[in-house]
Amino acid sequence: MPSLFQPRLVNGPFEDPGLFIPFQFERRAMLFDLGDLSRLPPRELLKITHVFVTHTHMDHFIGFDQLLRCVLGRQKDLCLYGPRGFIDNVEGKLAGYSWDLVDRFTCRLALHLTEVHADRLLRRSYHCGDGFAGAGDRLVQPFDGRLHAEPCLAVDAAILQHSIPCLGLSLAERFHVNILRTGLEELGLTPGPWISRFKAALYAQVDPQIEFTIEPGPRGAGGTFTVEYLTRKLARITPGQKIAYITDVGDTPATREVVAALARDADQLFIEAAFLERERERAAATHHLTARQAGELAALRKPAASRCSTSRRATRAARWSCYWKPGRPMIGLWPASAADISGRGYYSGHEICSRRPCHSSAGCGFGRPAEPQLKLNRYTSCSNNNPYQRSSD
Numbered sequence: 001m002p003s004l005f006q007p008r009l010v011n012g013p014f015e016d017p018g019l020f021i022p023f024q025f026e027r028r029a030m031l032f033d034l035g036d037l038s039r040l041p042p043r044e045l046l047k048i049t050h051v052f053v054t055h056t057h058m059d060h061f062i063g064f065d066q067l068l069r070c071v072l073g074r075q076k077d078l079c080l081y082g083p084r085g086f087i088d089n090v091e092g093k094l095a096g097y098s099w100d101l102v103d104r105f106t107c108r109l110a111l112h113l114t115e116v117h118a119d120r121l122l123r124r125s126y127h128c129g130d131g132f133a134g135a136g137d138r139l140v141q142p143f144d145g146r147l148h149a150e151p152c153l154a155v156d157a158a159i160l161q162h163s164i165p166c167l168g169l170s171l172a173e174r175f176h177v178n179i180l181r182t183g184l185e186e187l188g189l190t191p192g193p194w195i196s197r198f199k200a201a202l203y204a205q206v207d208p209q210i211e212f213t214i215e216p217g218p219r220g221a222g223g224t225f226t227v228e229y230l231t232r233k234l235a236r237i238t239p240g241q242k243i244a245y246i247t248d249v250g251d252t253p254a255t256r257e258v259v260a261a262l263a264r265d266a267d268q269l270f271i272e273a274a275f276l277e278r279e280r281e282r283a284a285a286t287h288h289l290t291a292r293q294a295g296e297l298a299a300l301r302k303p304a305a306s307r308c309s310t311s312r313r314a315t316r317a318a319r320w321s322c323y324w325k326p327g328r329p330m331i332g333l334w335p336a337s338a339a340d341i342s343g344r345g346y347y348s349g350h351e352i353c354s355r356r357p358c359h360s361s362a363g364c365g366f367g368r369p370a371e372p373q374l375k376l377n378r379y380t381s382c383s384n385n386n387p388y389q390r391s392s393d
């Protein structure tokens with residue numbers, strides 16, 4: 001499935017959580033959670049522009065120092081988001097170092113922090129040049145669920161209840177634009193920077209009749225066309241990808257309602273499960289999910305069947321199954337793709353377990369199928385937002 005971003009877990013399922021989300025054709029990435037980042041090389045860390053921290057327990061936040069050390073001395077704006085107390089937490093981290101040498105840096109790093117409350121956002125910026133003293137007071141802005149928006153994507157958040165407030169996150173591409181090679185050949189055009197401009201025009205919803213000029217390339221002709229003509233000839237527009245990310249939360253009716261809404265229509269859903277089903281009481285006492293509860297949450301959203309039946313997804317599900325260890329707590333991020341196959345809730349998880357019977361006896365919770373409880377139509381909602389969607393798509 002074509003997508004603007006290609007998320008991948010930073011670490012193995014028994015290690016710190018973190019989802020690295022690089023963007024296709026861009027030297028840019030987002031990061032969900034700041035656990036141990038030692039597996040990400042500097043060239044990957046330097047791509048990160050936005051970091052969303054679900055909560056500041058150590059396994060979700062210890063990577064802050066690694067990231068800061070890598071970007072220090074760079075000309076960079078880094079945006080970080082986190083739940084209640086996040087600004088104090090970051091200020092505490094920054095206060096832990098001596099910054100007497102930073103005025104020698106010619107490149108200036110800036111950190112832009114956003115703290116998420118139920119009804120408002122607190123924002124404050126920090127600059128390397130003054131030792132991260134903090135610029136001005138904390139700005140207060142209303143919060144309606146949207147943390148970050150660009151013409152092509154949006155990041156939404158909901159506040160979930162762990163032992164402390166914990167953010168659930170989603171990242172959704174508005175729609176996806178593929179450039180057709182056959183269209184390029186027909187018009188005698190060659191790929192170039194103009195493609196980014198053209199895609200930006202589509203996301204900006206410019207007037208379809210506006211003229212768009214393409215400069216001649218070394219091997220291709222240029223020309224001036226209307227955006228509508230180029231779209232018809234060159235662009236294949238499909239629904240965008242959505243991913244959702246849930247970490248440490250207690251399983252309550254409120255949690256289920258919020259997760260179902262946040263993960264609605266998600267193509268991939270990552271859920272952290274810290275305990276086996278037989279440790280349900282311990283999970284409840286510490287406000288974590290069991291593997292079974294994670295599977296049940298995954299089943300709350302019904303995926304588009306055509307998205308979930310590919311062999312690639314089946315392969316991914318099988319790979320994750322290798323990490324399930326019988327007779328010990330499971331700490332892993334459970335991808336919904338494992339639960340999605342054929343849209344049968346976590347039934348596919350049971351099938352994987354069945355090939356290794358010890359899993360079932362260990363009480364991993366994947367013993368019977370669950371019926372998806374939501375019926376959703378992702379394609380309808382996407383096409384409503386897309387003025388360039390062809391009627392046949």
Ligand SMILES: [Zn+2]
Binds near residue numbers: 055
């Ligand atoms: Zn936690």
